[in-house]
Amino acid sequence: MGARGLLVVVLVVTLSTVCAEEACSEHGSIVDGKCVCNTPLPVDDSPGWVGNKCAIRVHHLTLDGKDVQETCGNGHICNVVTPTEPVCFSAGIAGLESSAFYLNLLFTSNEVGANVVLQGLLTNFTSTLDPTTGATAVVPQMYPNADAPYSFSTHVSQGSTGTQLKLTRQQLGYGAYTGLYLCVRTDATTIVSLRAAEHTCPFDLFANGTLQLCSGRSSSDACPHGICTCLPPYNPPSNWVVTPGLGFEDCSTALMQLQPSIPLTVPELAPGGWVFYRVEVPESGGRELHVWAATAEATKGSLVLYLRHQQLPGDAAGQHELASDSAAAPFPTSWWHDQSAHLILRRRESFFQTGTWYLGVHNKGVGPVSFSVGSALHDCPNNCSDRGTCDATTGKCICSEPTAPVSADCSIALHELELDKEVVMEPRQFTFDELVLRGIRDKLQVSGATRVKLAVSFTTTDPDSAGLPSWVNGRPVVLAAPSLEAALNQTAADRDGGAHPLHPQGTVESLALSTHGVSYSMNIGSWTVGDDGSLRVVIWNPLSSPLRQVGYRLAVLLQTECPGECSGHGTCNTTTGQCTCEEPYTGADCSVDPSSRVCTNGTSRSVRREGVRGLCWVPCREDGRSFDDESCDDLQCDGPGEGHGQLRRKGTEVECVEDMCVAGNYTVVDPSGDFLCTRRCVCPEDGSACTMEGTCLAGTNQCLKGLRLAEDGVNCVAAGACEEGSLKRAYDMEGGSIFSVCQCTAAGNPASCSFSVPTLAAGNANGVVSCLPGYERQSSTSTIKLSDGNSVVVGGTCGRPRKRGVSGGMVFFYCLLSIFLAAGLVVGGKYGVLWYEQYRYGRSIFSQGYVSWPLFGIRGNAGSGTDDW
Structure with missing residues (x-):
C-alpha cells in the first residue's frame, strides 16, 4: 500500500472514531449500532453519563437523608432539571439484603406548574478488576436507556408539588438488587429536592433530612423483622396474627x-x-x-x-x-x-x-x-327504636304507641290519617312511619273525585338553617302503596340499587323530598288503594346518623281533575272539575287562543313519556292551535341514567328497551366462579331487548381458581402448579392486568415447564392481556407457540374503545382471557385457566404521589401476608 493509501485509511479510522464519539456525546462508543456509555456511574466528584446517547448526567445519591445538592460533587449543580436535560442519580442498596427493611424517597419541585416525573430502575452494581491496572471498578448490570425498563415511578405536579415514596425490602426484591438509579424528567425548568434514607424501622423522612421512626410512637429504635415495638395505644393485642397493611408495623394505627x-x-x-x-x-x-x-x-x-x-x-x-x-x-x-x-x-x-x-x-x-x-x-331489637320499653327477660319490646305488626322493634309507627287534616311530626330519629287512611275507596265514589293528592314537606334538626348539607345524599321518601309490605319492598329495591316498581309496572307511587321546608304534592292513582279500601302512606327516612333527626307535615286531599290541567292557561276548581281560563284563552281545557296560532304545520315538540322512558316528538295540529300530544311521530329513548343504561326504540313501537348485550358470542364467568365459557347474545326479530342465553356453548368451558378442565370437557378439577397454557397474574396496568403463560419445551414433561416473564416496557410481550370492563385490547400483538403446536396471542395494551356498542347496564363480559376469541387458542381445548389470586384493580397511593409498579404489580391487603410483588 502506498503512502497515499495509508493516509486514506488513517483518515477514515480517525473520522469514524470522532463521529462515534460525537454520536455518543463524547461519553461512549457505538457497539452494534448503539451507544455504550463509558462511565454509567459517577467517579469520585465527576458525574457519570447514561441514556441512549450517553448525554444524561448521573450524580451520587446518599442514603443518609441529605439533599442531592448537599452531596453533589465540587463545582456541579445537581438539582436543576430542564425539559431538554433530565438528571439521574445512583445509589447502592446492598443494605436492603441484610441491615435495612425500608427505603424512603422525599421528592419536591419548586415550580408549581411543572409536571415532574421521578423514575426508578433497580439493577445490580458489580465490582470488576482491571487486570492491566489492578484497579477495581463498579459496573452496573444495566443503566437508564431505551433498553432498560423502569421498575417504578412517581410524579409531582400542580396539584401536588411534593411526595414521599416509601419502599420496603419486599418491594425492592429482598436484596436481589444492589443498585438503584433515579431519573428526573420535567416539562418545565424546575429546581428539585431529592432526599433518600434507609432504616430497619418504618419511618417518615422530613424536609430537613431527619427521620421519624415508627411514627414517633415506638419504645425502641430497633425493629426486628421490620416491625416496630409500638407504645400503647398504638400496639396490637398480644395474640395478634401479623397482617400487613393494618398500620401496626409503623405504629400509625391505634x-x-x-x-x-x-x-x-x-x-x-x-x-x-x-x-x-x-x-x-x-x-x-x-x-x-x-x-x-x-x-x-x-x-x-x-x-x-x-x-x-x-x-x-x-x-x-x-x-x-x-x-x-x-x-x-x-x-x-x-x-x-x-x-x-x-x-x-x-x-x-x-x-x-x-x-x-x-x-x-x-x-x-x-x-x-x-x-x-x-x-x-x-336487650331488645334496636332498643325498641326509643318508642317503647324493653322486657330484658324475654327480649321483646312493649311499644308506647301503635306500630305495624311487622315492627317487632317498634320502628314502624302506625298513625291514622283523616281527609283534609294535616299530620305534624316533630323531628326525631326513625326509619319508617306508616300512616293509614281507611275507607278511601268509598270516599272517592261518594264524592265523585277523580284523584287523591298528598301534600307533604319535611324538616330536620341539622344546624344548617337551609336544611341538609349538599354532601348528604339521603332524602326522606314518601311512598303510597296498597300494603306496608309493598312499600317496604320498594325501599329495599332503592337501598340495593334495584329497579323501581312504579306504575304502570308496579303498584307503588314514590316521591323523594329533596329540599328542606319545601311543600311537595303527589297525585295518587287508584291502583295504590289496598283490597280493604284503605290507602297506606309510608315515610322512609334513610338518614341513619344519630346527628340528624327528621320531622314532616302531611295531608291527604280529594280532587277532581280538570281537562288537560287547563293547558297551563287557567286555574282548576278541584271541587267541580272546571277551568277558569285566562284571557284570551277559551275552551274547556283553556287550550284555544282565538288571537293567534300556537304552532305551524310541520313543526313538532317533545313530550316526556315516563312510561316508556323517552321523549315523543308530537306534530302541530292542522288548525295550529295545539300540538297532538297523544301521537308520537318519533321516539327518542333516554340515555344512561340511574338504574338503566342506554335505551333504544323497540322497532316501530312506542316503547324503549335496554339491551343487556350486543348480538354475538361472549366470554362470561359462571356464577359459581369455577369456570368461564362462551355464551350467545340473542336479539329477537321484533326488536325486543337483546339478552344473554343462560347456557354455555358446547365445548367452551374454561376453568378458574386454579382448576383445570377434566377429560369430560365440562367439570373443573384441581390443577398442577404450571400446566402448559395456564396463566399466572404478573402485574397490573392501566385498564387491565398481564398474565404470564406456562410454556413447556418438551411436550408431556412437567419439569420443562415455566412461566413467561412479560414486561410493560417491552409492550407486554410474552404476557396475555386481560382488560377490565369498559376497556379493549389495543396496540400490536404477537404469538407464543406451545409444545403441541397451539398458539397464544400476547402483547398489547388496554384502552378505551373508540365507539361504545354496549349499554351501561349490560352483563359484565370479561375480557379476562383473550385466548378465547382473539388469542387463537382452540375453544374447549385441554388448557384451563389457573386463577391463583383475586385482586382488586387500583392504583397505589403513597403520601400525595401516585405510584405505579409496572414490574411488580399492585398490592392490596391480601390478608395472609403472602407476597405478590
Missing part, C-alpha cells in the same frame, strides 16, 4: 377501648388508614351490640366497619364476621345516604360469641375523614 354509650372522636383518618377498638360483650345481658361511625362534614373518604371475635379484623374474606358494606348489614349503603356506617351483632347469629370483639374502621375513600364512633348494648 387500638382503643370503646365503652357502650360513650362515643369517641377521631380527628382525621387518612385514605387507606385503619383505627381499631376493643368492645366487650358480656356473658349475660345485651342481646345486640350496635356500633356506628359518622362524620359531620363533607369528605371524599368512605368508612367501612368490620367486626371480628378475639382477633383484629381485616377487609379480606375470612378476616371478619361482619362488614358494614355487605348485603347483610343493616344499612348497606348508609354511607352514601348521610356518610355514616352501622353494624349490629346479634346473639342469634351462628357466629356470635361473648367476650372481646374488635371493631376495625377503615377509610376506603380518597380523602381524609374526621368522625365520631360509638357503641351500645341492647
Whole structure:
C-alpha cells in the first residue's frame, strides 16, 4: 500500500472514531449500532453519563437523608432539571439484603406548574478488576436507556408539588438488587429536592433530612423483622396474627377501648388508614351490640366497619364476621345516604360469641375523614327504636304507641290519617312511619273525585338553617302503596340499587323530598288503594346518623281533575272539575287562543313519556292551535341514567328497551366462579331487548381458581402448579392486568415447564392481556407457540374503545382471557385457566404521589401476608 493509501485509511479510522464519539456525546462508543456509555456511574466528584446517547448526567445519591445538592460533587449543580436535560442519580442498596427493611424517597419541585416525573430502575452494581491496572471498578448490570425498563415511578405536579415514596425490602426484591438509579424528567425548568434514607424501622423522612421512626410512637429504635415495638395505644393485642397493611408495623394505627354509650372522636383518618377498638360483650345481658361511625362534614373518604371475635379484623374474606358494606348489614349503603356506617351483632347469629370483639374502621375513600364512633348494648331489637320499653327477660319490646305488626322493634309507627287534616311530626330519629287512611275507596265514589293528592314537606334538626348539607345524599321518601309490605319492598329495591316498581309496572307511587321546608304534592292513582279500601302512606327516612333527626307535615286531599290541567292557561276548581281560563284563552281545557296560532304545520315538540322512558316528538295540529300530544311521530329513548343504561326504540313501537348485550358470542364467568365459557347474545326479530342465553356453548368451558378442565370437557378439577397454557397474574396496568403463560419445551414433561416473564416496557410481550370492563385490547400483538403446536396471542395494551356498542347496564363480559376469541387458542381445548389470586384493580397511593409498579404489580391487603410483588 502506498503512502497515499495509508493516509486514506488513517483518515477514515480517525473520522469514524470522532463521529462515534460525537454520536455518543463524547461519553461512549457505538457497539452494534448503539451507544455504550463509558462511565454509567459517577467517579469520585465527576458525574457519570447514561441514556441512549450517553448525554444524561448521573450524580451520587446518599442514603443518609441529605439533599442531592448537599452531596453533589465540587463545582456541579445537581438539582436543576430542564425539559431538554433530565438528571439521574445512583445509589447502592446492598443494605436492603441484610441491615435495612425500608427505603424512603422525599421528592419536591419548586415550580408549581411543572409536571415532574421521578423514575426508578433497580439493577445490580458489580465490582470488576482491571487486570492491566489492578484497579477495581463498579459496573452496573444495566443503566437508564431505551433498553432498560423502569421498575417504578412517581410524579409531582400542580396539584401536588411534593411526595414521599416509601419502599420496603419486599418491594425492592429482598436484596436481589444492589443498585438503584433515579431519573428526573420535567416539562418545565424546575429546581428539585431529592432526599433518600434507609432504616430497619418504618419511618417518615422530613424536609430537613431527619427521620421519624415508627411514627414517633415506638419504645425502641430497633425493629426486628421490620416491625416496630409500638407504645400503647398504638400496639396490637398480644395474640395478634401479623397482617400487613393494618398500620401496626409503623405504629400509625391505634387500638382503643370503646365503652357502650360513650362515643369517641377521631380527628382525621387518612385514605387507606385503619383505627381499631376493643368492645366487650358480656356473658349475660345485651342481646345486640350496635356500633356506628359518622362524620359531620363533607369528605371524599368512605368508612367501612368490620367486626371480628378475639382477633383484629381485616377487609379480606375470612378476616371478619361482619362488614358494614355487605348485603347483610343493616344499612348497606348508609354511607352514601348521610356518610355514616352501622353494624349490629346479634346473639342469634351462628357466629356470635361473648367476650372481646374488635371493631376495625377503615377509610376506603380518597380523602381524609374526621368522625365520631360509638357503641351500645341492647336487650331488645334496636332498643325498641326509643318508642317503647324493653322486657330484658324475654327480649321483646312493649311499644308506647301503635306500630305495624311487622315492627317487632317498634320502628314502624302506625298513625291514622283523616281527609283534609294535616299530620305534624316533630323531628326525631326513625326509619319508617306508616300512616293509614281507611275507607278511601268509598270516599272517592261518594264524592265523585277523580284523584287523591298528598301534600307533604319535611324538616330536620341539622344546624344548617337551609336544611341538609349538599354532601348528604339521603332524602326522606314518601311512598303510597296498597300494603306496608309493598312499600317496604320498594325501599329495599332503592337501598340495593334495584329497579323501581312504579306504575304502570308496579303498584307503588314514590316521591323523594329533596329540599328542606319545601311543600311537595303527589297525585295518587287508584291502583295504590289496598283490597280493604284503605290507602297506606309510608315515610322512609334513610338518614341513619344519630346527628340528624327528621320531622314532616302531611295531608291527604280529594280532587277532581280538570281537562288537560287547563293547558297551563287557567286555574282548576278541584271541587267541580272546571277551568277558569285566562284571557284570551277559551275552551274547556283553556287550550284555544282565538288571537293567534300556537304552532305551524310541520313543526313538532317533545313530550316526556315516563312510561316508556323517552321523549315523543308530537306534530302541530292542522288548525295550529295545539300540538297532538297523544301521537308520537318519533321516539327518542333516554340515555344512561340511574338504574338503566342506554335505551333504544323497540322497532316501530312506542316503547324503549335496554339491551343487556350486543348480538354475538361472549366470554362470561359462571356464577359459581369455577369456570368461564362462551355464551350467545340473542336479539329477537321484533326488536325486543337483546339478552344473554343462560347456557354455555358446547365445548367452551374454561376453568378458574386454579382448576383445570377434566377429560369430560365440562367439570373443573384441581390443577398442577404450571400446566402448559395456564396463566399466572404478573402485574397490573392501566385498564387491565398481564398474565404470564406456562410454556413447556418438551411436550408431556412437567419439569420443562415455566412461566413467561412479560414486561410493560417491552409492550407486554410474552404476557396475555386481560382488560377490565369498559376497556379493549389495543396496540400490536404477537404469538407464543406451545409444545403441541397451539398458539397464544400476547402483547398489547388496554384502552378505551373508540365507539361504545354496549349499554351501561349490560352483563359484565370479561375480557379476562383473550385466548378465547382473539388469542387463537382452540375453544374447549385441554388448557384451563389457573386463577391463583383475586385482586382488586387500583392504583397505589403513597403520601400525595401516585405510584405505579409496572414490574411488580399492585398490592392490596391480601390478608395472609403472602407476597405478590
